[in-house]
Amino acid sequence: MSAQSQFFDFAEPVVRRVRAGVRAGVRAGARGGGGGGAGGRRVPLPGRPGPGGPVGGGAPGGPPGGPPSGGRGGPRPPGAGAGGAGARSWRRGRPRGAPPPLPVACALAVRQADFAALARHGLFGRLAFREYLRRTEAQLRALRGQGVEIHLRVLEPADYEDYCELLGLDPAGAAARVAYAADPELAGEPFVYAGERLTELLPVLVDDHWSRVRITVAGRALLDAIGEGAGGPARLVEVMAYVAAVHLALAEGAGEGRHLLTVRCHGPEDGEQLTAAAELGIVAGRLVEGGREVEAFCVTVAAGVAGGGAGGLLLHGDPAAPGGQAVRGWALADGRLRPMSAHEVFDALTDDVARGLPFPPGAVPLPGFALPAFPAEAAPGGTAPGGTAPGAAGVEEEGGGAPG
Structure with missing residues (x-):
């Protein structure tokens, strides 16, 4: 395991707690009439953090421990074109005058434990985790083959339940999954599915997702520190x-x-x-x-x-x-x-x-x-x-x- 993976494994519970606090603040603000301040607003952040963003572009890095994206002449890892500039790759090579692909958003359970926690809401019927991944991959490839641009995100059990409580949605309902998949609160450009096998793609999606969560949490703290004045x-x-x-x-x-x-x-x-x-x-x-x-x-x-x-x-x-x-x-x-x-x-x-x-x-x-x-x-x-x-x-x- 690389040092980066070890750092992320340690920090992930901390990020979860901080994010839960952000959600709780938003919920309290909503119940209190949505007043000003961090607790009463949802702050969608741009995918680019401005001059302090990554030098040279926005494709996410390879898996933890692997070479940085685009480095050393090696093949790009699964999902290397997702997010950042890769999210707009459909513009290249599209016939002039042709309409852009229809985008759809999809939230995936990426871990066995997450799948088990979400299954309590009846989201997957009687499917086992491997069968869920197999069927999901077939559906994603079929949609992509029809020209649909697919945006993926991680379906986190605790955050999903918190999200549903905030908006008054039934976690077992299709409307809740659709809304969560397209939630604008998660910062950054979307992670675009490019036909990869899910067993190879999921670790990359998880890394990208936690980077987006960190941008969301830190971005909120940054905007709160900057303030809303004219300067x-x-x-x-x-x-x-x-x-x-x-x-x-x-x-x-x-x-x-x-x-x-x-x-x-x-x-x-x-x-x-x-x-x-x-x-x-x-x-x-x-x-x-x-x-x-x-x-x-x-x-x-x-x-x-x-x-x-x-x-x-x-x-x-x-x-x-x-x-x-x-x-x-x-x-x-x-x-x-x-x-x-x-x-x-x-x-x-x-x-x-x-x-x-x-x-x-x-x-x-x-x-x-x-x-x-x-x-x-x-x-x-x-x-x-x-x-x-x-x-x-x-x-x-x-x-x-x-x-x-």
Whole structure:
């Protein structure tokens, strides 16, 4: 199991609790008349987080532990065209004047335990899980063969039941499944089915789904921190541009290879914990195209920065590098990042062990390097004292030159 998979397995229950709190806040706001504030509104977020989104495009990354999408010349994994730019792939090669495919949304039970929990509502008749997957795959392929564009999402038992309670829907009814499948609250462009076998596609769909959940939760926290005043849009652009500069600086400092970024932060008031992880691939001096996991990472960092949060960011180096796996870190305090010392990095790793994560084998804790300062705090000329000018990282984006 890769470090990214281990991080996600640990963080998933935390994300579930936070998301349940978001749902509860929405429900309380709805019962109270839908007043202002986070609890009384549903905030559909765009699929692109703006300047802080993934560099180079939006196809989601490969399965945990595999090479980043589009990297090293290997075949793209199942679902590599889903979401992001892949969600619009039907536009390419379509005869001029032909109507676009009719889109439909479908929510799938992806795990045996989820299937069993949902079966209590009578959703699947007497089907067993394998038979359900076999029949579902046949139906999806038949629809796709008729020119239908199919958008997939994960059917989570607890969230589905919470959703039905919020809207007053019967979980056993077809209307509830249709509404949940097309729920606009889940951020990001849809995951488009391209004819893959479900046994190969489901792990990719799960990874993509949890990235979308993280974007949704962190995006709500980000928008709440930005506020709804007249200066909100400009502030949002400023924060996301800063996070993009930080991401490029991390890529420049990481060097060649396949690395892993993890971030964990808490809000200053409610202590809400946000987590995300994303692979960072550098090949021949170029930043390999990222995916939805990079969007989730950037939006999570942005929420911590805008909300004055506290936490930490770790850069796990390529485990195949000679001399061991270098791990560098940055502390987030009052919404600002500063390099950790090697001792602080070691402490952060041991804290992760206390939370249930294994200590990375062969890890070599090293101090973090200078990152761009927030624009308002940069020295004259836009350069952070002792750091790098925002946006001046020397790593080239895939398909382009060095960022300006």
